[in-house]
Amino acid sequence: MGAVNANSTGQGLLRFITCGSVDDGKSTLLGRLLYDAGMLPDDQLAALARDSRKLHADAGDALDFALLTDGLDAEREQGITIDVAYRYFHTARRSFIVADCPGHEQYTRNMATGASNAELAVVLVDARKGLLPQTRRHTYICSLLGIRQVVLAVNKMDLVGCDEAVYRGISEAYRALAQTLGIARVDCLPVIAPGGDNVGNRSTRMPWYSGPTLLDLLEAADATPARAADFRMPVQWVNRPDQGFRGYAGTICGGRVTKGDEVVVQPGVTRARIERIVTADGDLDSAGEGQAVTLCLDRELDASRGDVIADALRPAPVADQFACHIVWLGDNALLPNRTYWLKIGTRTVNARVMAIKHKVDVNTQAKLAARHLALNEVGYCTVGLDEDIAFEPYAVNRTLGGFILIDRQSNATVACGMIDFALTRSANVHWQHVDVDKTVRGAGMGQRPLCLWFTGLSGAGKSTIANLVEKRLHALGHHTYLLDGDNVRHGINKDLGFTPEDRVENIRRIGEVAHLMVDAGLIVMVSAISPYRSERRSVRELFDAGEFVEVFVDTPLAECEQRDPKGLYRKARAGEIRNFTGIDAPYEAPEAPEVHLRTSGLRAEQLAEQLATQLLEHIGLPAHGDGYAI
Secondary structure (H helix, E strand, O other), X not given: OOOOOOOOOOOOOEEEEEEEOOOOOHHHHHHXXXXXXXXXXXXXXXXXXXXXXXXXXXXXXXXXXXXXXXXXXXXXXXXXXXXXXXXXXXXXXXXXXXXXXXXXXXXXXXXXXXXXXXXXXXXXXXXXXXXXXXXXXXXXXXXXXXOOEEEEEEEOHHHHOOOHHHHHHHHHHHHHHHXXXXXXEEEEEEOEOOOOEOOOEOOOOOOOXXXXXXXXXXXXXXXXXXXXXXXEEEOOEEEOOOOOOOEXXXXXXXXXXXXXXXXXXXXXXXXEEXXXXXXXXXXXXXXXXXXXXXXXXXXXXXXXOOOEEEEOOOXXXXXXXXXXXXEEOOOOOEOOOOEEEEEEOOEEEEEEEEEEEEEEEOOOOEXXXXXXXXXXXXXXXXXXXXXXXXXXXXXXXXXXXXXXXXOOOOOOEEEEEEEEEEOOHHHHOOOOOOOOOHHXXXXXXXOOOEEEEEEOOOOOOHHHHHHHHHHHHHHOOOOEEEEEHHHHOOOOOOOOOOOHHHHHHHHHHHHHHHHHHHHOOOEEEEEOOOOOHHHHHHHHOOOOOOOEEEEEEEOOHHHHHHHOOOOHHHHHHOOOOOOOEOOOEOOOOOOOOOEEEEOOOOOHHHHHHHHHHHHHHOOOOOOOOOOEEO
């Protein structure tokens, strides 16, 4: 096949995608394109002919070009594409990487993956059906992911008698759609994919069309990225093979850099000059976007993976809160205020989706109210990070403007996002230094500030045990406070219900209050079901090492139901209460709590006394994972 790179004509590599509704003929068109480009060797053609005869015994010697790209058995059985199939090919004029994207709505996340690195989209429409909701969905996602060139291929023209009026009507409707979505250029052409009409050769069945073929359009497409010229390079790793060499390796994602240029290491403000530009093929005087290099500076700086080396005169913006579009890829819904890992460039930070401003009906582009995002939904959100990052809007720089969200428990990628702009409030709020801190306050009270977080099912005995522990500590002269989940819902959390979204926000607020109380020097006991591990982990991260003690009050569900002190289980079983933990809502038990209270056979007074005694004896509490059981 040959190397996939720019060729002697000077045309750059073009990355494009094919997309459209189910059964519009995407795979067939792509297979025919490879055939017309001369990219099918004899053995592959023979295998294609053999497979075509096997699947279509009544079709004679006709080739089923879809078999070239529908590589999965499940795709062949269903006749649809369900994964992104990448193909590399070239012609005499340029080289290509094409992603054949799935058409079905449930695989929108796969389509978004394919579009994220493309400069052009080939959108197919069945001439018999015209523009369908999935056509609009794919076009919207293309525009969202920065694609500004579209080739509309009106396929299966033979099935409408090669009627020019049908083609014109579809073309005009699509151009109007593309204009509303901000797609700058749309080229339209009628095709018959199996026969290759207007794919690689001009069609004799549609003499009324005199424009270029699909292959002509792809060869002539402008692949110049519309990005800022300012120099940007995320640091991939610190290259230090020996004590005599230190450089910062990465791939330039914007602009050019030259020896002697002054740069800044962001998100900091430290400056230096470029002393060497090192590559595997030797030193360079300058390097540009897309090149992998190691930069050596004229002095040692504290730079590491995730930092961005940028033009000192025009540095990248820095912020920790953003407005952005998010395409949700996870099977479980996105819940506001749940924490995720956010990976942008080479940097990974803690992130929280603070609010969903609205979700977008990608078929109509209507803005709809939303409290969560489900699989394949797109939302406009605000995201907050736990530290500043260097960034640029996605429209300017895909590398520093695009990110993914990663589930912190499963490590699965659950979203892709595109930064729109930074929230100005993030630049106007700063930490104020105070001289009297929690250590001073705790010393004045003669105690070590601490948070005891009691978690377990409703009726497990959390509040009873927490109350008894507080009484014991208070009697010994300690300064304490008990935050009970039910009591908090009468005040600061009065506006929250029991949906998954509200449960996440409930625990976030309780955690923030508990953190403030520990900062005040108190020993705080929190009694809350807190059913999700993710939220308990997020609360833990608010505290310094050793300040947070997770106490799992482990009572079997059957015993909790038998106790049912508030009659809630009875109501939940009767369907009078929805989203009740343990019945129709999950409880994720702690995996390694510092304290594991197994309540069966023991009275609350016994458990509380033992826990209080151990807390007093273990003033230096064990680290997370080295807990003890009672």
